[in-house]
Amino acid sequence: MTRVYLDHIAATPVDPAVLEAMLPFFRERFGNAQSLHADGQAAGEAVEEARASVARLVGATDAEIVFTASGSESNNLAVKGLALAQRAKGTHIVLSAVEHTSVLNAAKSLERLGFTTTLVPVDGAAAVDPEAVAEAMTSKTVLVSVMLANAEVGTIQPVAEIARLARSRGALVHTDAVAAAGSIPVDVAALGVDALSLAGDQFYGPKGAAALFLKKGVRVLPLIDGGIQESGRRGGTENVPAIVGLGKAAGLAAARLDERAGRARTLRDRLLDELPVRIPHVRVSGHRTCRLPHHASFLVEFVEGEAMLLSLDMKGIAVSSGSACTSKSLKASHVILAMGVDHASAQGSLVFSLIDGTTAADIEYVLETFPPIIERLRRMSPLYTQFLKENQR
């Protein structure tokens, strides 16, 4: 059976050119990037080339890029590292209610160390109001962290405006750009942020390679104490092949960004336009226009996300859901709930996220395959029966 992979937000395939770039660093160029001999230097140079490539993708200087092993690590380093380095100045942090759990839980860890956190609510499209962020700040606020784009509902946040307001009130600003970097233009100067997280597995690089932009002069407390790697900001032997892959993927993303986004947007719009027409009681979740170009997310009434996901998977289509049952913790998505969606509807969250190889035929296949799946599951649903009964009256 043909597979239609529409789960970009979980992982992208590694670009063949990225894999090719990585392979020599498992073989002949296996050296430790910190070794002074020629074998070490060959690896070290490759790491620095990758650093320059990632810096170019986000408009930073090379020295402002710290390599990490995942988007979650970058977020942890930013939230914990920046907050702890400023502890003498204040112990208050402001986050949006729809941040990734690696940001929310990093803040929870800080609370155990005496920090306090304010979560800024979002509107029905998961958008953060910059004024609300400013209002949430106190004289003790040392860090504001609001994501650039949300992976579950695709909404792009007004980070530049948030950063302007937050920085004028004396706080550092971090943005989690893991879902955005490589898919939409990201420029750290235009955003005006002090720190920005990105991950290679969101733009056709390998898993296990990510980065944190840290603006020159911004102090950070390392999470991993160790040697001199990453200028003392992150100890541990560099994962050279993965870093090389991240660098190559960043170069490809910078060159292909517009083409990729344009292609994805056309196909994606067909999903956003057609699915709610073909299936009743389906609405788009997140912002309709301020949205990642490859991202189409929906709330399907009266059915549960995992049942949809499994049914689509049986037809060869891979998607994500934010329902309680698809999360191992059996909790509905905090993002969907923060948007004010009631609990039953939150269970029907589904995300189609396109990759480079997605074709128009793939999208048509989804449009043909999905409605009968929903019809079948609704025939089984006591909530739908209840709805029909109430509407008869």
Added chain:
Amino acid sequence: MIYSDKVMDHFANPRNVGVLADADGVGQVGNPVCGDMMTFYVKVKDGRLSDITFQTFGCGAAIAVSSMVSEMALGKTLAEAMAITNDKVAEELGGLPKNKLHCSNLGADALHAAIKDFEDKAAGTKAGPGPTIGDEHAGHEETCCCPYCDGPIEGMEDVCSCHHCEIDLVECPACGKYTNKSDAACVICGAALVPAPGEK
């Protein structure tokens, strides 16, 4: 695949789906907070379950469990059907993922509720039709239960917890229902659990 072949078979081809308009008993368990909700309809003839149907809102496991229970109980005496346990259903399905054993494995409870409804009506202790859909959920609006497992809450007001889920619970200031204390937002109404100014 996270599920056994048998679970996937019952999910893809569930047996006995539907509503019995002239059911002798109707039972419902679960609620959308947990992600799973099951309604069972039974017909009873000569002390045996002559017909069983169900409707389920929920994940693959919940649908498969409902289907399996309906198959196991059809034609059985009421006593035999009451002896079917959730564990036996999971066993019959070739096992369920650990995190689904509790939340989704409620099929036997729903069936038992339907049989109980029949017995109550037969004994005349209950007038009129069985519980209509929504009654169960209405019951949960009382702030009595863990939002995840519907289990009893231990402790009082500020310090309470669900033993089964091993989580601390707190009353949501917006909707007044119990929600996970460590969450950023209320699991029921989605209101952000923002600490009061100056309070941790």
